[in-house]
Amino acid sequence: MELNLDLFEQHKEYEDEVVSILQDLIRIDTSNPPGNELKAAKYLEKLLSKEGFKCEIFESDENRGNIYTEIKGEDENLPILLLLNHLDVVPANKEKWEVDPFSGDLIDDFIWGRGALDMKGTVAAQVFAVIALKRANIKPKRTIKYLSVADEEAAGNYGAKFMTENHWEKIKATYVICEGGGFKIPVRRFDKYTLQVAEKGPFWSKIKVKGEAAHGSTPRSGVNALTKMSKIITKIDNHNIPVKITKPYKTMINNLDINFFFKFLMKNSFTVMPIINAISKMFPILKTFIEPLVKMNITPTMCKSGTKVNVIPDEAEAQLDCRLLPGMTKDDLMNQLKHILGEKLFSELEIIPIQWDEGSFNEIDNDFYEKISEIIGEIDKDGEVLPFMVPGTTDNRYFRWKGSVAYGFHPMIADMDFEEMSKLAHGKNERISVNNLKLGTEFYYRLIKDF
Structure with a gap:
């Protein structure tokens, strides 16, 4: 499958950078419990500060950190877009893995480690997208907010729930994009990128x-x-x-x-x-x-x-x-x-x-859904999105309850057996391909640049 990854075609060095960010994040053990996300938040603060971003860290408890930054848009009256992700991961049983789950090893174009899929790969993709936009001196049309939270794997009480209850005026956004969707189902008539809307x-x-x-x-x-x-x-x-x-x-x-x-x-x-x-x-x-x-x-x-x-x-x-x-x-x-x-x-x-917590749902008749569909069609000429409900739970619910349109989407293709790939998040030998990391980064970059 041929993908149009312009950002990486124009900047060959970006591949190594985004891979390195993900490896660094995996090597920071944020297994929840206990979480210890503050260390990862401080890593991102240092990374973003070097690029000229002003960051704020909100500590919800000892060693529990949430980090926020933003890029002001040309038109502050346009609805705000928030890139949302979480820094914690589920624990890993080292004896069941083929590699150290916190090694971040790069093997055969796959980055291995706990959180590679859920969801430090998305953290790396989103944070590098905002860095790339800053380096390009592009001012987005609307204000872009960025938030990495703690505690998603244990219901979000120290993360998304804490932030929406205590710092809503800071982080509020009309549109939110987080996790829960993006896999392109490799089955005929179902072969679309799942977009989590519920x-x-x-x-x-x-x-x-x-x-x-x-x-x-x-x-x-x-x-x-x-x-x-x-x-x-x-x-x-x-x-x-x-x-x-x-x-x-x-x-x-x-x-x-x-x-x-x-x-x-x-x-x-x-x-x-x-x-x-x-x-x-x-x-x-x-x-x-x-x-x-x-x-x-x-x-x-x-x-x-x-x-x-x-x-x-x-x-x-x-x-x-x-x-x-x-x-x-x-x-x-x-x-x-x-x-x-x-x-x-x-x-x-x-x-x-x-x-x-009750289930949540957003409609798809809005500009946000249309733009996501448009961008996927630009990156993958056969790409279409499929509105999808996930059986699990994400931090999106806290933002939906506040009135935001919150979707889950990190586009990925099945570059290994799909059944095996579907078991990796929370399972043994979790890993993400460099190609899927680049695909996610390309998508987020185009979204914040063009929407």
Whole structure:
């Protein structure tokens, strides 16, 4: 596939620079917990200050840093654009990796390390885009803001949430571009760059059940809370949650290059799963991504109980990773759990919120969406965008709740097996190709220059 990467054609040396920035960022261990993003923020402050930027660091807690800068536009009345990214990464199990996950090694044109995809590669691409614009002495049409935040991997309380609640006047923007989209799906009729316009809401919950303690040698003299919890987990795991067709899902299907009848079947709650199951026989990866877009997820992920091997536990607790579709609320989750467990077992549950955030969605009938589509067509002559909902959660939600149009987009092509590539973020051997790093940088540069 031929890509039009003018920035790197005109400045051959820029490739080494942006690769070096990403390597430096990977080598700063910002595993969350504990985060320690302040060190990465100070690295960016030093980098940007050398290029003439005035930066501000906002510390939300000890060693938790968020960094902000901006470029004033020609017309301060035009809606502001914010480049948004996060500095923290999920932990990495070094024993499972082929290389040190914080080495930033460049091997066969791939940069390896935790965060290469999620999302220090985007940090490097966005920060170098603003540097390149500054070096070119180009004043953008509108004001461009840049923000790297902490804590996205743990719900954003010390990052995007902190910044939107405490420094909104500083960072507010009509348009925001962050993570959550950009992969070009290598499947015919689906082969578009996904543009994240919606995301499910995390309703992470702790559930507890009570029992009655007794000696382990006489189990019938007590009530085993662990056994009760195992029944609850089994019921949740075995239940087939019903389909719900939402507006963002319909928007995605309407923008696919498929005929009207097939679109109708894909948007019908009775026929969508049989269609997905049939397609997945040819393309198994599609079911992994599409099924969560039409269903609520309730996934048991942690469980603990008991104090000693010879004591019947009188309490058990589990944690559920629940993901609600845009438009769903706490009541939808409670009703679904009651339906799964039955009235009696549900009434014995104590349900404790860990993080409850509703899903979010932005429409696509705006200049921002059109400009993104236009730029992708310039870079990739066959490139089109596909409005997409992600089953996970990003910092975009905090800005959508403030009224911003927030999209997730770092364009990437599948330059390795797509199924393997889809498992790299949060997985072992995470890496990004130099080509995809350049592609993202080119896109962000054109966006801030031309929009």
